[in-house]
Amino acid sequence: STAQEELLAKEFLLTHDQTSSEMCYQSNIAEWRYSSDITDENQRLKLEQSLVSASFERLAWKNITSFNWEPFTDLDLKRKFRLLSVLGPAALKEDKLTQYRKAIDAMEKIYSTAKICSFTNPGDCGLSLDPEITEKMSKSRNFDELKHIWVQWHGQSGGKMRSHYQNFVELSNKAAQMNNYSDTGAYWLRNYESETFQTDIEELWQTIKPFYQQLHAYVRAKLRAHYGEDKIPKNQPIPAHLLGNMWAQSWGNIEDLVLPYPGKTSIDVTPEMLKQGYTPKKMFEMSEEFFTSMGLLPTPPEFWSGSIIEKLPGKEMVCHASAWDFCNGKDFRIKQCTKVDMEDFITVHHEMGHIQYFLQYKHLPLVYREGANSGFHEAVGDTLALSVQTTKHLKEIGLLDKSAVQDEESTINYLLVTALDKIAFFPFAYIMDKWRWDVFDGSVTPDDYNCHWWKLREEYQGIRSPVTRSEIDFDPGAKYHIAANVEYIRYFVSFVIQFQFYKSLCMTAGQYDPHNSALPLHECDFYRNKEAGAKLAAMLAMGSSRPWPEAMRAVTGQDRMDASAFREYFKPLEVWLIAKNKELGEPIGWNSDGLNCQ
Numbered sequence: 388s389t390a391q392e393e394l395l396a397k398e399f400l401l402t403h404d405q406t407s408s409e410m411c412y413q414s415n416i417a418e419w420r421y422s423s424d425i426t427d428e429n430q431r432l433k434l435e436q437s438l439v440s441a442s443f444e445r446l447a448w449k450n451i452t453s454f455n456w457e458p459f460t461d462l463d464l465k466r467k468f469r470l471l472s473v474l475g476p477a478a479l480k481e482d483k484l485t486q487y488r489k490a491i492d493a494m495e496k497i498y499s500t501a502k503i504c505s506f507t508n509p510g511d512c513g514l515s516l517d518p519e520i521t522e523k524m525s526k527s528r529n530f531d532e533l534k535h536i537w538v539q540w541h542g543q544s545g546g547k548m549r550s551h552y553q554n555f556v557e558l559s560n561k562a563a564q565m566n567n568y569s570d571t572g573a574y575w576l577r578n579y580e581s582e583t584f585q586t587d588i589e590e591l592w593q594t595i596k597p598f599y600q601q602l603h604a605y606v607r608a609k610l611r612a613h614y615g616e617d618k619i620p621k622n623q624p625i626p627a628h629l630l631g632n633m634w635a636q637s638w639g640n641i642e643d644l645v646l647p648y649p650g651k652t653s654i655d656v657t658p659e660m661l662k663q664g665y666t667p668k669k670m671f672e673m674s675e676e677f678f679t680s681m682g683l684l685p686t687p688p689e690f691w692s693g694s695i696i697e698k699l700p701g702k703e704m705v706c707h708a709s710a711w712d713f714c715n716g717k718d719f720r721i722k723q724c725t726k727v728d729m730e731d732f733i734t735v736h737h738e739m740g741h742i743q744y745f746l747q748y749k750h751l752p753l754v755y756r757e758g759a760n761s762g763f764h765e766a767v768g769d770t771l772a773l774s775v776q777t778t779k780h781l782k783e784i785g786l787l788d789k790s791a792v793q794d795e796e797s798t799i800n801y802l803l804v805t806a807l808d809k810i811a812f813f814p815f816a817y818i819m820d821k822w823r824w825d826v827f828d829g830s831v832t833p834d835d836y837n838c839h840w841w842k843l844r845e846e847y848q849g850i851r852s853p854v855t856r857s858e859i860d861f862d863p864g865a866k867y868h869i870a871a872n873v874e875y876i877r878y879f880v881s882f883v884i885q886f887q888f889y890k891s892l893c894m895t896a897g898q899y900d901p902h903n904s905a906l907p908l909h910e911c912d913f914y915r916n917k918e919a920g921a922k923l924a925a926m927l928a929m930g931s932s933r934p935w936p937e938a939m940r941a942v943t944g945q946d947r948m949d950a951s952a953f954r955e956y957f958k959p960l961e962v963w964l965i966a967k968n969k970e971l972g973e974p975i976g977w978n979s980d981g982l983n984c985q
């Protein structure tokens with residue numbers, strides 16, 4: 388009977404939980420060893436372990452699916468079986484799985500070890516993405532130097548991945564189909580448990596797009612003032628190499644070129660951090676203190692002994708920041724090639740947000756030790772970072788002078804700088820997966836990979852390659868998440884819901900009152916507020932045990948993604964931008980006629 392079978396199913400899950408935790412630990416150890424020390428031997432061991440894990444997962448999956456779980460009356464048990472009944476890439480036969488893993492490993496290795504030659508010192512060809520290339524993209528204001536760095540990086544990274552990516556797509560789609568999904572895109576979207584998810588994302592984009600275009604127009608006008616009319620003509624997309632970031636995904640690094648009221652307080656406290664002798668360790672300790680000040684959980688000793696928070700000299704390692712859960716309820720780590728600057732101080736909070744989620748749900752069965760959806764996991768740290776970056780908080784921790792003025796103009800400066808990261812990001816995050824959904828569902832074939840990428844870059848971001856591109860190039864591979872096969876729409880979701888979480892926690896902390904102009908949303912700092920901490924902790928402790936609208940309701944009272952908190956936060960800036968663009972006579976939007984890809 389079903390009742391009997393449900394009892395057996397519960398029994399089975401107890402042992403399954405134990406064995407899958409051990410397997411997860413072994414996999415993570417092998418992956419950690421490789422990504423913190425890229426050698427052939429560590430790569431071989433990582434591949435070997437992934438095959439062992441896959442055979443374990445295949446066996447577990449056979450046991451799971453031997454239960455007739457659909458009619459289960461215990462809905463929690465049924466949810467667990469539904470989640471566990473998707474095997475993933477381990478459905479591939481060993482030889483195909485080996486090819487699949489080798490394709491991804493090759494791309495991640497190319498990305499993480501790529502080097503380029505300096506523009507000013509052509510003999511120096513040892514520049515890595517982290518820190519040299521990133522530093523140059525952020526600081527150089529020389530059009531040709533930026534173009535050199537941009538072209539070289541795209542050639543040395545994505546340019547070497549095309550065949551691997553093509554092979555990966557084929558194998559990944561085959562695995563998706565063996566899991567009864569039409570393609571990898573559909574397989575990825577199961578995480579959001581909603582038939583209307585892609586429509587919801589498009590609708591969110593439609594509400595944000597007008598604001599993005601205002602920001603784009605203003606930034607273009609300011610870039611024209613610096614680089615000249617011939618380089619930045621009106622009505623055209625912005626050249627992709629001038630935004631302070633290799634992928635033009637966040638524009639905060641060109642604050643100096645675009646600040647509306649120069650000379651007023653800037654929240655880029657990097658100089659002060661350096662002056663005060665900040666170290667990566669201190670940045671992590673300060674981040675942890677922010678979490679514990681709200682009554683959230685401290686990191687265990689294993690975190691400090693196991694993490695790698697600076698680039699290891701003399702080694703090749705995956706520098707892209709990441710947070711790791713070793714599935715034993717004790718071992719949690721971050722790997723980050725931390726630089727002492729404001730941008731990395733925010734990233735530290737982003738990664739510590741992942742660790743906090745791991746800590747809050749570590750008591751749950753393994754199947755539920757995930758974010759309510761992947762966007763939730765990306766939103767935790769950013770939500771707290773919105774509080775940390777306020778002038779109020781930066782004064783509190785001594786990174787901003789107490790006498791720093793706060794008036795209309797400094798408010799516009801603050802909101803503009805925040806918008807350079809938070810608004811500019813949306814179209815980038817959208818096309819990162821729009822391009823892949825199109826590739827996975829076959830509507831884009833390999834001989835269209837690169838020009839489809841630039842078509843989307845122009846249409847959504849109003850960004851254009853600084854040099855003519857062709858299908859010899861493979862520019863999507865120049866971004867980590869494409870090379871390492873990490874889904875990206877999670878960040879679009881995060882950038883919407885983090886403002887919903889922030890607004891709600893601010894109201895809980897009494898730091899924001901819509902009817903009191905002395906407590907505007909963007910100045911809210913819930914540092915040390917235990918009620919806000921408790922509310923957030925209650926949601927985090929749910930893991931993925933309930934559909935994400937229920938987790939959302941636990942924090943905000945709403946059960947859907949909603950851009951209105953985001954619009955409310957930036958409202959003063961939106962009004963200012965519209966007026967400013969009129970005053971500058973800067974046309975809004977761009978022609979995407981001269982698509983420079985063929």
Ligand SMILES: C=C(C[SeH])C(=O)N1CCC[C@H]1C(=O)O
Binds near residue numbers: 707709737
């Ligand atoms: C910091 C991480 C590790 Se989950 C990251 O990949 N992020 C954080 C923001 C967007 C995205 C990126 O760097 O592209």
Ligand SMILES: [Zn+2]
Binds near residue numbers: 737741764765
């Ligand atoms: Zn993250």
